[in-house]
Amino acid sequence: MTAEFDIFLATLPGLEPVLCDEVRHKGFKRPKPVPGGVVLKGGWPEIWRANLWVRGASRVLARIDSFRVEHLAQLDRRARHVPWASVLRPDIPFRVEASCSASRIYHSGAAAERIATAIRETLGAPSADDAEVTVMARIDHDICTISIDTSGEPLHKRGYKEAVNAAPMRETMASLFLRQCGYDGNEPVLDPMCGSGTFVIEAAEIAARLNPGRARHFAFEKLATFDAEAWETMRAVRSGRTPPARFQGSDRDAGAIAMSLANAERAGVADITEFRRCAISDIVPPEGPPGLVIVNPPYGTRLGDRPKLMPLYQALGRVLMERFHGWRVGIIATDARLAHATGLPFLPTDAPVPHGGLRVTLFRTAPLP
Structure with missing residues (x-):
């Protein structure tokens, strides 16, 4: 719970500096705008706080590993050494989404299937297309970054808006x-x-x-790192x-x-x-x-x-x-x-x-x- 890793808060291209300003004012460590969002350092409590507090992020990703890969067999071997058991639960279904850019591995579907197979065979967790827990793999210039989507449904879904007009502003x-x-x-x-x-x-x-995020559920509640008592204490704070x-x-x-x-x-x-x-x-x-x-x-x-x-x-x-x-x-x-x-x-x-x-x-x- 105390180990720090990269946390990525996604937003629309062009709004990264604005989101970074919000994140900085809410007390998060060393936020830095990058293409598509903001990166900061933290642990799982910071993941929970970001989902609960930050208004401008569309989702919060926990980056759990990164390594070089040049072909699918290498990805298969390397994926089996990711510490899945420290994050995922064997009784909770997962799904994998992959994207490939400027890499020798160019077939995102094949990459996603290799990673899903590695998780099933090393952890024993089932995979399902409609799973709430999503493992995200981004292969860019032969570097594979593994992240967990801790938000679940996009964060613009605050939990109260049932009625919308045409083309609503998120x-x-x-x-x-x-x-x-x-x-x-x-x-x-x-x-x-x-x-x-x-x-x-x-x-x-x-x-x-x-x-x-006061009125909604998050995907991180299904992870092995989740502490229900600590989360309820965090949510109970009223400002x-x-x-x-x-x-x-x-x-x-x-x-x-x-x-x-x-x-x-x-x-x-x-x-x-x-x-x-x-x-x-x-x-x-x-x-x-x-x-x-x-x-x-x-x-x-x-x-x-x-x-x-x-x-x-x-x-x-x-x-x-x-x-x-x-x-x-x-x-x-x-x-x-x-x-x-x-x-x-x-x-x-x-x-x-x-x-x-x-x-x-x-x-x-x-x-x-």
């Missing part, structure tokens, strides 16, 4: 966009196109200091607070408002969030100090969509400039021309990130004049 992504906008839980947040309420609920949870602000969402669609209300209730933040049916032209800032407006408007992915959406973006920008003095704005868009149609004074942007088969960019402002 909670992990939403949390990182909020962080990029400078949000730290101490100011109001408004989403005037709230959909199923992701930004509003995520902002409320951050402000209330609610752990994102919640009453937020200094409230969090509001609006949408022109009544169905979206109903989804948001239900999701906020399940998340336990119904008392600090508000949702109402409202057109863009009718939004007004809530009473109190300025905060953050963050919105994920329609993208217009088909040819001819942009002219139809231009009036919506123009109206949004006009309302924000006229009524939201001192507020910062974050807009997620695939088309820079639509974003700039708002007329808002955007800061320089970072590289776009993948989302639902598209590439989206966060357009941010300083406090509006």
